[in-house]
Amino acid sequence: MRINVVCRYLGLVLTILGLFMLLPLAWSLFRGESCSTPFAISAGITVGLGLLLWRLVPTGEGKFSRREAIVLVTGSWILVSLFGTLPYVLAGTFQSFVDAWFESVSGFTTTGATVFASVEDQLQGILLWRSLTQWLGGMGIITLFVALFPIFGIGAAHLVEHEMPGPQADRLTPRIRDTAKAVWLLYLGFSALEFILLLIGRLPVFDALTVTFSTMPTGGFTPVDLSIGAYNSLFVEIVVTVFMAVAGVNFGLFYLLAWKRQIRQLINNPEFKLYIVLLVAGSLFIMLNLAFSMDVSFGQAFRHGAFQVVSIMTTTGFCTADFNLWPAFAKAALLLLMIIGGSAGSTGGALKVIRVLVLFKYAYRRIVLAFNPRIVIPLKVGGNVVSEAVISGIIGLAIVYFVIMFVGFLVMSAVGLDQVTALSSVLATVGNVGPGLNLVGPTANYLFIHPVGKVVLTLCMLVGRLEVFTVLMLFVPSFWKWR
Amino acid sequence: MYIIIAGAGIVGLHIAAVLAEGKHEVTVVEPSDEVVEGIRSHLDVKTITGNATTPRILREAEVDRADLVIAVTNNDETNMLICFLAKELGAAMTVARVRNPEYSGYFVTAAKSPSAARKIIRPKTLGVDLLINPEVAVADEIENVLCGLSPAPITDFADGQVQIGEFRVEQKSLVNKPLNKVKFPGPCVVSAIVRAGKTFIPTSEEILQSDDHIYVLASRDSMDRLSEMLAHPQPPVRSVVVFGGSRVGYIVAERLEKQGISVMVIEQDLNRGQEIAAELKKAVVIQGDATDRDFLIEQGVSSADAFVSTTESDELNILCALLAKNLGVPRSLIVLSKPGYIPLAEAIGVDIAVSPLLLTASRIAHFVLHGGAISATFIGGEEIQAIEFTVSSTAGVAQHSLTEAGLPREAKAGAIIRDEKVIIPPGDNVVYPGDHVIVISPLSTTSSVEKLFK
Numbered sequence: 001m002r003i004n005v006v007c008r009y010l011g012l013v014l015t016i017l018g019l020f021m022l023l024p025l026a027w028s029l030f031r032g033e034s035c036s037t038p039f040a041i042s043a044g045i046t047v048g049l050g051l052l053l054w055r056l057v058p059t060g061e062g063k064f065s066r067r068e069a070i071v072l073v074t075g076s077w078i079l080v081s082l083f084g085t086l087p088y089v090l091a092g093t094f095q096s097f098v099d100a101w102f103e104s105v106s107g108f109t110t111t112g113a114t115v116f117a118s119v120e121d122q123l124q125g126i127l128l129w130r131s132l133t134q135w136l137g138g139m140g141i142i143t144l145f146v147a148l149f150p151i152f153g154i155g156a157a158h159l160v161e162h163e164m165p166g167p168q169a170d171r172l173t174p175r176i177r178d179t180a181k182a183v184w185l186l187y188l189g190f191s192a193l194e195f196i197l198l199l200i201g202r203l204p205v206f207d208a209l210t211v212t213f214s215t216m217p218t219g220g221f222t223p224v225d226l227s228i229g230a231y232n233s234l235f236v237e238i239v240v241t242v243f244m245a246v247a248g249v250n251f252g253l254f255y256l257l258a259w260k261r262q263i264r265q266l267i268n269n270p271e272f273k274l275y276i277v278l279l280v281a282g283s284l285f286i287m288l289n290l291a292f293s294m295d296v297s298f299g300q301a302f303r304h305g306a307f308q309v310v311s312i313m314t315t316t317g318f319c320t321a322d323f324n325l326w327p328a329f330a331k332a333a334l335l336l337l338m339i340i341g342g343s344a345g346s347t348g349g350a351l352k353v354i355r356v357l358v359l360f361k362y363a364y365r366r367i368v369l370a371f372n373p374r375i376v377i378p379l380k381v382g383g384n385v386v387s388e389a390v391i392s393g394i395i396g397l398a399i400v401y402f403v404i405m406f407v408g409f410l411v412m413s414a415v416g417l418d419q420v421t422a423l424s425s426v427l428a429t430v431g432n433v434g435p436g437l438n439l440v441g442p443t444a445n446y447l448f449i450h451p452v453g454k455v456v457l458t459l460c461m462l463v464g465r466l467e468v469f470t471v472l473m474l475f476v477p478s479f480w481k482w483r
Numbered sequence: 484m485y486i487i488i489a490g491a492g493i494v495g496l497h498i499a500a501v502l503a504e505g506k507h508e509v510t511v512v513e514p515s516d517e518v519v520e521g522i523r524s525h526l527d528v529k530t531i532t533g534n535a536t537t538p539r540i541l542r543e544a545e546v547d548r549a550d551l552v553i554a555v556t557n558n559d560e561t562n563m564l565i566c567f568l569a570k571e572l573g574a575a576m577t578v579a580r581v582r583n584p585e586y587s588g589y590f591v592t593a594a595k596s597p598s599a600a601r602k603i604i605r606p607k608t609l610g611v612d613l614l615i616n617p618e619v620a621v622a623d624e625i626e627n628v629l630c631g632l633s634p635a636p637i638t639d640f641a642d643g644q645v646q647i648g649e650f651r652v653e654q655k656s657l658v659n660k661p662l663n664k665v666k667f668p669g670p671c672v673v674s675a676i677v678r679a680g681k682t683f684i685p686t687s688e689e690i691l692q693s694d695d696h697i698y699v700l701a702s703r704d705s706m707d708r709l710s711e712m713l714a715h716p717q718p719p720v721r722s723v724v725v726f727g728g729s730r731v732g733y734i735v736a737e738r739l740e741k742q743g744i745s746v747m748v749i750e751q752d753l754n755r756g757q758e759i760a761a762e763l764k765k766a767v768v769i770q771g772d773a774t775d776r777d778f779l780i781e782q783g784v785s786s787a788d789a790f791v792s793t794t795e796s797d798e799l800n801i802l803c804a805l806l807a808k809n810l811g812v813p814r815s816l817i818v819l820s821k822p823g824y825i826p827l828a829e830a831i832g833v834d835i836a837v838s839p840l841l842l843t844a845s846r847i848a849h850f851v852l853h854g855g856a857i858s859a860t861f862i863g864g865e866e867i868q869a870i871e872f873t874v875s876s877t878a879g880v881a882q883h884s885l886t887e888a889g890l891p892r893e894a895k896a897g898a899i900i901r902d903e904k905v906i907i908p909p910g911d912n913v914v915y916p917g918d919h920v921i922v923i924s925p926l927s928t929t930s931s932v933e934k935l936f937k
Contacts (some may be wrong), residue, residue, distance in 0.1 A: 051736075066524065156527060157527045158524075171523075171528075171529045171530065172529075173508070173529060174528055174529040175503075175507050175508055175527060175528075176527050179510075344802070389514060389520070
């Protein structure tokens with residue numbers, strides 16, 4: 001492990017972060033808000049320290065190893081979240097540092113859980129920064145870093161593969177840097193498109209910008225207290241729903257569509273098909289449930305059901321209705337979708353559709369094997385055989401994922417939450433969703449939770465965003481021995 | 484450039500690593516899942532698991548936009564088929580490794596009259612632009628070293644007007660002196676130094692150490708004088724012992740035989756020994772084990788002028804070469820398939836190690852050039868390239884000196900060749916269109932050097 005090499009690149013990552021602080025700085029200057037000085041100071045500190053690290057730490061020779069890549073990825077996320085609190089701290093937005101940390105981690109990990117009791121009385125600069133952190137975290141600040149800086153070689157591949165959501169996929173391009181560039185370009189393109197459509201939908205520029213910054217990364221912060229429901233516009237809801245659904249699809253498929261004109265790859269992709277089926281089925285079931293047990297029309301039930309299902313399954317966390325008041329079945333279904341999450345290679349969080357698909361096929365194989373041990377069943381996804389190594393990786397991850405949920409559930413119960421709140425708060429943070437049920441429901445917030453609980457939840461967010469193992473590896477002693 | 488490599492054996496992997504390092508786009512096609520997994524964790528390349536002889540897999544690898552397809556699976560026929568299909572599907576250039584000399588056109592058909600004789604396989608009709616036969620290349624190199632003037636391999640540039648020779652620093656007069664204080668007999672540029680297994684481009688203040696390997700670039704005339712000064716005068720080789728009657732050993736024995744050198748081939752396997760004894764005309768073939776010291780003495784190996792070890796086992800080659808040296812053979816040459824062993828072997832006393840892998844990589848390097856480059860070769864391993872460019876009138880470097888034009892600091896100007904005139908070192912001389920320029924550059928800066936000549 002060459003800590004100096006890692007520090008150098010951490011410096012560069014910080015510099016990028018600092019440069020992004022200029023956007024809310026410009027906005028607050030334009031609006032004449034009092035938070036312009038804090039932003040100027042934050043940007044100065046972040047860029048200055050970043051450049052200092054980059055210039056002063058001596059460089060090392062040789063290639064970037066896998067371990068260094070893992071330390072750099074996890075280190076960047078922690079450091080970026082830490083420096084991301086600077087504007088909140090300097091502007092005095094929160095009472096305590098833990099709250100600022102919670103909001104910052106929740107932003108970068110695209111969770112969207114908030115500790116603001118009310119956002120509408122906050123400064124616009126702060127709210128813009130909050131959404132911008134989500135936008136940066138969505139496609140990944142490391143991926144952006146690889147796209148911007150030519151660190152060639154396998155190091156870059158390790159970096160991107162440890163940050164991208166989902167099990168290791170086929171490489172799209174011969175050079176990982178081209179992949180990073182392509183996905184960021186797509187991300188930028190979709191964001192621009194959504195921004196324009198929201199403007200057409202008569203949203204104010206500021207709202208359109210912040211909502212866009214929170215939709216594409218499947219984040220969930222809004223500049224209004226009632227989330228998307230506050231706009232009460234069908235057009236805006238449709239636009240947001242479509243872009244949330246888009247953000248939950250594997251960006252590699254969009255790459256093949258846009259650059260290679262291979263639409264079949266998208267349509268025939270087994271994960272994409274299951275993702276769409278789950279979204280549609282979820283919407284329909286919840287529509288029926290709502291229409292029969294609550295006093296609403298089918299149209300209204302579908303409008304609310306579909307928006308909430310897409311929002312929760314893609315792990316965005318916007319809402320147009322308080323699903324806390326919905327019947328038990330609808331809530332249970334949403335909780336289940338929260339665990340499944342988006343597709344691999346998307347900006348969504350949680351377990352990912354492809355993993356759930358493999359887990360179910362694996363379970364089916366075990367059942368068949370129980371009555372006919374001699375049968376040979378290759379586990380196929382979309383006609384391709386999944387190797388036993390990949391299967392065991394997915395099972396391992398699923399186990400660890402559920403262990404984290406149980407441990408989190410215990411801890412959150414220990415800090416005094418009721419069971420529904422405790423469980424849903426952990427599910428909503430590990431899956432990077434945002435709102436949970438009961439006390440942390442869509443209209444509530446996380447402010448009342450004990451600081452220890454908040455810290456545990458931020459850890460859940462980081463672990464969830466970085467695909468569990470990337471963070472947990474650092475806590476295995478043998479990781480630090482032997483180079 | 485976009486390059487597809489079929490087959491991830493030692494050579495395929497090595498080339499993939501070098502090309503990926505050289506900032507090319509590389510896709511590796513390989514049927515074994517395990518191997519692919521290994522590549523993914525070591526190289527920044529795209530991988531496709533499958534058989535490259537199927538058009539479906541080739542299409543998946545986007546062969547139609549490939550600038551170069553390199554077929555290096557362990558089967559000659561497969562490699563030729565891959566090239567054929569790739570060419571049909573639209574690849575720009577193809578390279579196949581073909582080991583069997585009968586294919587590579589090393590032999591010619593028995594024709595009715597000598598003028599009608601032609602190669603059995605004409606690569607172009609198969610869609611193969613370059614056939615690489617590592618064994619023949621190794622034999623060429625060994626023959627050059629044993630029969631040439633220089634004790635070490637020499638590479639030609641600009642039709643042999645400029646050469647790069649490899650020497651070992653042994654003379655007291657050279658050691659512990661900065662390069663600019665050393666009096667060389669003619670104008671030359673020390674383009675690379677290999678020290679303790681590491682290759683680097685020296686500055687003029689670099690202090691030479693004993694046992695450094697230096698790569699010196701000079702005109703042909705100065706090279707002869709340099710050889711006299713830097714290398715021990717080598718008596719012409721009269722007798723050579725070749726250990727290992729494999730393909731390489733056989734070709735070497737046959738070549739040396741033609742040069743009138745008396746050759747003894749030691750082969751462990753009796754059957755193979757009989758086969759090659761029937762093919763060779765004058766060479767003596769002996770069945771036995773070259774690790775047996777008494778056996779070697781009994782066969783009179785100690786009186787030979789050179790010992791060449793060409794078995795398939797690297798370890799055996801190193802061991803036998805050392806044994807021969809120990810018995811008093813003045814020169815030992817070995818074939819090493821693992822390039823990682825080269826510094827090791829040379830450090831413990833083997834005179835020259837020839838690597839089929841590096842020779843293959845060097846040949847392929849010619850095909851992956853951009854801009855005005857017309858030839859390139861690796862020197863001292865695979866980190867540093869010597870590249871020859873022709874200067875076009877639109878090139879950024881035209882009408883400027885190399886330093887003015889912004890030659891990267893890591894790279895070094897080697898020579899300017901204008902008509903028959905050779906300028907070494909180029910210094911502040913201005914480069915004109917039509918000139919040939921030789922630049923020494925590490926792989927990492929090759930692309931910025933190439934930009935100067937675009």
